[in-house]
Amino acid sequence: MLTLYAVPISLYCAKLRIVLRHKQLNFDEVLPPGGYGSDEYKKLVPAGSLPALIHDGLQISDSEAIGEYLNEAFPDPNMLSGTIAERAKLRELSRFHDTRLEPAVRALFPHISASKRDDQFVDHQWQLLIDRLDHIEVLLPQNERPLSLADCGLPITAIWITFLSEQFGRLNPIEGLLATYLKHLNEHTAVADEVKSYQASLNAWKKKL
Numbered sequence: 001m002l003t004l005y006a007v008p009i010s011l012y013c014a015k016l017r018i019v020l021r022h023k024q025l026n027f028d029e030v031l032p033p034g035g036y037g038s039d040e041y042k043k044l045v046p047a048g049s050l051p052a053l054i055h056d057g058l059q060i061s062d063s064e065a066i067g068e069y070l071n072e073a074f075p076d077p078n079m080l081s082g083t084i085a086e087r088a089k090l091r092e093l094s095r096f097h098d099t100r101l102e103p104a105v106r107a108l109f110p111h112i113s114a115s116k117r118d119d120q121f122v123d124h125q126w127q128l129l130i131d132r133l134d135h136i137e138v139l140l141p142q143n144e145r146p147l148s149l150a151d152c153g154l155p156i157t158a159i160w161i162t163f164l165s166e167q168f169g170r171l172n173p174i175e176g177l178l179a180t181y182l183k184h185l186n187e188h189t190a191v192a193d194e195v196k197s198y199q200a201s202l203n204a205w206k207k208k209l
């Protein structure tokens, strides 16, 4: 029995939904009781963060830890395959996304509403985001390979980058190699289905802005 504590709009939860979909695993998706960070939720998941997984009584938080656990517990299809060097490069891409790219995007969230925006901050942060996108191109796979754990965060972060570029009236920086890579990822049903469903959640969220 797999239970995923998640909210529809969380990027890291969507990343894991791609893993679960690709492995064709049945799971219950449950909202964190009391909301994430609440004392009630912390009784179940001490980290208080999302996503969290419960599998047969085992509790795990952090999307990277959960993804690797799922890949070992349900090895088919293998989403961390290749030589030791290739697996290290996959982890490098995945960690870069989580620790460098996504936080650069997240820092812009408080500035989405024009009324609360600090234009100077957005200028500075947008340049940082472009620098991170330039770097991620170096980490992208050179050749076609099976869908991996490292590919599950970027499609959702890209949705946010596109949305933010519209909000801030800037050119969408998703182009070139990264755009081609994302197009190939979208050929996987698990990615395409989650992107579609996530876009619907984001559209519903935008109406509340």
Ligand SMILES: N[C@@H](CCC(=O)N[C@@H](CS)C(=O)NCC(=O)O)C(=O)O
Pocket (backbone or CB within 6 Å): 010, 011, 012, 013, 036, 037, 047, 048, 049, 050, 051, 061, 062, 063, 064, 098
């Ligand atoms: N590195 C973590 C980041 C997860 C994360 O930032 N989750 C957000 C929701 S999208 C959250 O739970 N924030 C509240 C907190 O960390 O207490 C992961 O990959 O799971």
